[in-house]
Amino acid sequence: MRIAMLLGSRLGVELMLSLGKSALRALAAAAGLFAYAHAHADWATNLPRGVTEISSRIYDLHMLVLGIVTVIGVLVFAVLTYALIAFRKKPGVASATWDHSNLAEFIWTVIPFFVMVGLAIPAAQALILIEDTSGSELTVKITGYQWKWQYEYVGKNYSFYSTLGRESNVARQKNSGRDPYAVDNYLLEVDRPLVLPAGVKIRYLITSNDVNHAWWVPDFGVKRDAIPGYMNEGWFQVDRPGTYRGQCAELCGKDHGFMPIVVEVIPESEFDAWLRQQVTG
Amino acid sequence: MSVATHDHSDEHDAHGPEKGLMRWIRTTNHKDIGTLYLLFALVMLFVGGLMALVIRAELFQPGIQFVNPDFFNQMTTMHALIMVFGMIMPAFAGFANWMIPMMIGAPDMALPRMNNWSFWLLPFAGAMLLATLLMPGGGPASGWTLYPPLSLQAGDGFPFTIFSIHLLGISSIMASINIIVTILNMRAPGMTLMKMPMFVWTWLVTAYLLIGAMPVLAGGVTMLLTDQFFGTSFFQAAGGGDPVLFQHIFWFFGHPEVYIIILPAFGIVSQIIPTFSRKRLFGYDSMVYATASIGFLSYIVWAHHMFTVGMPLAGELFFMMTTMLIAVPTAVKVFNWISTMWRGSLTFETPMLFAIGFLFMFSIGGFTGLMMAIVPLDFQYHDTYFIVAHFHYVLVPGALFAALGGAYYWLPKWTGHMYDETLGKWHFWLSTIFVNLLFFPQHFLGLAGMPRRIPDYATQFTDWNLVSSIGAFGFGFAQLLFVWIVVQCARGGQKATSQVWDHPEGLEWTVPSPAPYHTFEEAPLVK
Numbered sequence: 001m002r003i004a005m006l007l008g009s010r011l012g013v014e015l016m017l018s019l020g021k022s023a024l025r026a027l028a029a030a031a032g033l034f035a036y037a038h039a040h041a042d043w044a045t046n047l048p049r050g051v052t053e054i055s056s057r058i059y060d061l062h063m064l065v066l067g068i069v070t071v072i073g074v075l076v077f078a079v080l081t082y083a084l085i086a087f088r089k090k091p092g093v094a095s096a097t098w099d100h101s102n103l104a105e106f107i108w109t110v111i112p113f114f115v116m117v118g119l120a121i122p123a124a125q126a127l128i129l130i131e132d133t134s135g136s137e138l139t140v141k142i143t144g145y146q147w148k149w150q151y152e153y154v155g156k157n158y159s160f161y162s163t164l165g166r167e168s169n170v171a172r173q174k175n176s177g178r179d180p181y182a183v184d185n186y187l188l189e190v191d192r193p194l195v196l197p198a199g200v201k202i203r204y205l206i207t208s209n210d211v212n213h214a215w216w217v218p219d220f221g222v223k224r225d226a227i228p229g230y231m232n233e234g235w236f237q238v239d240r241p242g243t244y245r246g247q248c249a250e251l252c253g254k255d256h257g258f259m260p261i262v263v264e265v266i267p268e269s270e271f272d273a274w275l276r277q278q279v280t281g
Numbered sequence: 282m283s284v285a286t287h288d289h290s291d292e293h294d295a296h297g298p299e300k301g302l303m304r305w306i307r308t309t310n311h312k313d314i315g316t317l318y319l320l321f322a323l324v325m326l327f328v329g330g331l332m333a334l335v336i337r338a339e340l341f342q343p344g345i346q347f348v349n350p351d352f353f354n355q356m357t358t359m360h361a362l363i364m365v366f367g368m369i370m371p372a373f374a375g376f377a378n379w380m381i382p383m384m385i386g387a388p389d390m391a392l393p394r395m396n397n398w399s400f401w402l403l404p405f406a407g408a409m410l411l412a413t414l415l416m417p418g419g420g421p422a423s424g425w426t427l428y429p430p431l432s433l434q435a436g437d438g439f440p441f442t443i444f445s446i447h448l449l450g451i452s453s454i455m456a457s458i459n460i461i462v463t464i465l466n467m468r469a470p471g472m473t474l475m476k477m478p479m480f481v482w483t484w485l486v487t488a489y490l491l492i493g494a495m496p497v498l499a500g501g502v503t504m505l506l507t508d509q510f511f512g513t514s515f516f517q518a519a520g521g522g523d524p525v526l527f528q529h530i531f532w533f534f535g536h537p538e539v540y541i542i543i544l545p546a547f548g549i550v551s552q553i554i555p556t557f558s559r560k561r562l563f564g565y566d567s568m569v570y571a572t573a574s575i576g577f578l579s580y581i582v583w584a585h586h587m588f589t590v591g592m593p594l595a596g597e598l599f600f601m602m603t604t605m606l607i608a609v610p611t612a613v614k615v616f617n618w619i620s621t622m623w624r625g626s627l628t629f630e631t632p633m634l635f636a637i638g639f640l641f642m643f644s645i646g647g648f649t650g651l652m653m654a655i656v657p658l659d660f661q662y663h664d665t666y667f668i669v670a671h672f673h674y675v676l677v678p679g680a681l682f683a684a685l686g687g688a689y690y691w692l693p694k695w696t697g698h699m700y701d702e703t704l705g706k707w708h709f710w711l712s713t714i715f716v717n718l719l720f721f722p723q724h725f726l727g728l729a730g731m732p733r734r735i736p737d738y739a740t741q742f743t744d745w746n747l748v749s750s751i752g753a754f755g756f757g758f759a760q761l762l763f764v765w766i767v768v769q770c771a772r773g774g775q776k777a778t779s780q781v782w783d784h785p786e787g788l789e790w791t792v793p794s795p796a797p798y799h800t801f802e803e804a805p806l807v808k
Contacts (some may be wrong), residue, residue, distance in 0.1 A: 044729035067647040089626035096624035099561035229518025232591035259682030
């Protein structure tokens with residue numbers, strides 16, 4: 001009996017251990033699979049918060065407005081769904097005969113109006129921030145071409161072109177036989193990224209040399225059209241060094257999808273050295 | 282008019298339709314012309330839809346598998362032009378032709394010969410537009426907005442595209458004149474303006490929008506034409522012109538155009554919901570005022586399509602606020618439709634299903650529209666798949682669902698037969714499931730950073746694109762079911778009564794089904 005119990009508990013422990021191990025293995029495998037799926041494609045569903053004051057203001061406003069329309073949507077759809085269920089045709093129940101109510105109509109004209117006014121206020125505040133280009137320390141001129149970008153450090157006597165990375169360019173050809181997944185940052189890589197200093201308010205001027213383009217970096221919350229004959233401006237300040245990617249956002253011809261934007265943000269001290277080296281070297 | 286002519290027309294009073302092909306070419310009958318419009322729209326639905334499937338096939342996975350980027354751009358451009366000018370506008374013009382005279386107790390449209398002409402311009406304009414695909418340089422590839430300078434980098438098809446837009450515009454303007462004159466002059470005694478069915482009201486406002494907007498488009502594209510061929514520089518910066526001017530001109534047409542498409546849809550839904558709720562339309566007066574104020578507001582919001590061109594702050598704030606204001610009359614409409622159902626006796630025949638689908642999904646498009654009105658947010662949403670999702674929600678489960686609902690609603694009146702209710706419901710549910718599979722993920726793609734009008738994309742956008750493409754093919758094939766239902770209904774089936782539905786309101790239900798070739802030769806008296 002004792003032996004049996006001992007055996008039993010040993011077996012139990014072993015069983016638990018092995019179960020635990022395989023559970024852990026399964027968990028690890030699942031995590032691995034998840035990580036794999038995540039690395040390959042992340043089913044992303046929302047705006048990034050981004051890395052600039054502008055982008056996080058936009059993100060907060062986006063979440064606020066999304067929240068408000070979701071609440072309104074849920075309420076309206078709930079009422080609608082209730083009506084669909086509750087007022088199905090039933091024998092012996094006749095439809096109501098009323099066909100208007102001034103009070104109700106007044107209320108649901110006025111409420112949306114005030115919701116709109118309520119939304120317009122934070123929107124206007126964010127907009128005023130976005131359009132305030134004063135106090136910038138560095139000006140970069142961006143010029144759109146079919147199908148590349150030119151970046152000029154205004155007053156620093158330095159400019160260059162930035163085009164789609166070579167590997168992406170090979171893989172994107174029709175029936176190239178290359179697996180886009182095998183290319184790092186497929187379609188989001190360039191030969192020469194725009195290099196900018198961290199923690200500095202950067203003013204950009206933007207124009208085009210041929211057709212309309214638009215310079216868009218989601219993480220910066222910046223999208224501005226490049227239009228021939230126009231010099232648009234805006235600003236952003238990135239505090240966290242890193243590599244940020246974007247794309248042309250205005251249809252500009254056959255290779256519209258193939259003129260990405262890559263911005264390399266580096267510490268200010270490194271930037272000064274980098275720029276000096278580019279200008280002299 | 283001579284006496285002889287008078288005798289001649291007497292002779293014709295009792296005539297039926299001519300036989301054969303000539304009936305359709307020479308017809309001045311509003312019902313024939315309505316049928317022609319509707320059939321043309323149905324054909325174009327599949328032509329434009331095929332182009333959409335080319336787009337979705339290419340976007341099924343990253344990499345370029347089927348078409349070159351330039352042809353891809355031709356497909357996005359032509360898909361939009363065909364769907365807007367060749368499909369949805371003619372579809373609603375078809376409803377207008379068939380239903381407005383019957384709804385107001387008029388014998389026909391006021392200007393029947395012009396009516397014939399406004400239809401028969403369409404097939405030629407459409408054929409010319411499609412023919413550009415075969416010309417050197419291909420079809421237009423600058424997006425349906427035709428922004429210069431890009432639109433001027435076009436092949437031999439360019440002047441044909443412009444000319445075809447001119448013809449489509451002339452057709453729309455003539456149809457609008459006809460509709461306005463008919464509504465204002467040919468109502469039966471007692472049919473005061475404020476007794477007109479909502480569908481007639483929405484078309485009256487739409488017709489005025491068309492007359493205001495189409496000439497502006499015609500002017501804009503003519504300026505493109507002279508820039509290209511006659512040395513002007515309206516839009517060429519190098520010659521002192523202004524590329525943004527075109528965007529203002531285009532959207533001064535383009536925004537009313539949005540309501541030109543959606544107002545008749547509102548009208549159809551406002552006919553369907555009361556019938557299947559067995560209750561009068563709630564808040565008729567406020568519906569009329571809401572329609573009129575949407576019509577007015579549509580002229581002062583155009584620049585919200587171009588917030589990223591670099592407008593002054595004051596301009597951005599003005600257009601943001603006017604745009605947000607449109608949410609008010611639109612919300613009133615949605616609330617009124619729900620109130621119409623409130624304490625009614627609802628049944629869910631196919632037209633009602635499409636109207637309810639419209640209510641849900643048009644509202645989703647409305648919510649995203651409100652989000653995009655807010656300028657800082659638009660800086661992120663603009664020209665991404667988020668806007669693609671938005672306007673497709675408004676146009677497909679919005680306008681197209683209303684048109685499909687309207688077709689089921691009046692098919693028994695047109696053909697004299699009931700359509701197959703079971704198949705109709707299948708059509709609705711398949712369309713609804715697939716249309717959401719098709720367009721809902723596009724919200725996510727846009728927010729996650731995918732620009733619109735690109736033939737290939739970074740690998741992180743693969744999954745939702747795949748889902749969207751599956752939805753697209755499902756939705757496309759589901760529409761074949763509709764063709765089958767319509768053909769079946771035209772050829773036979775259970776005989777429809779003159780009322781068709783359970784005590785619907787409106788003069789069209791007082792005439793037999795199918796509606797005789799001539800109706801209301803003597804005006805009915807409306808109490």
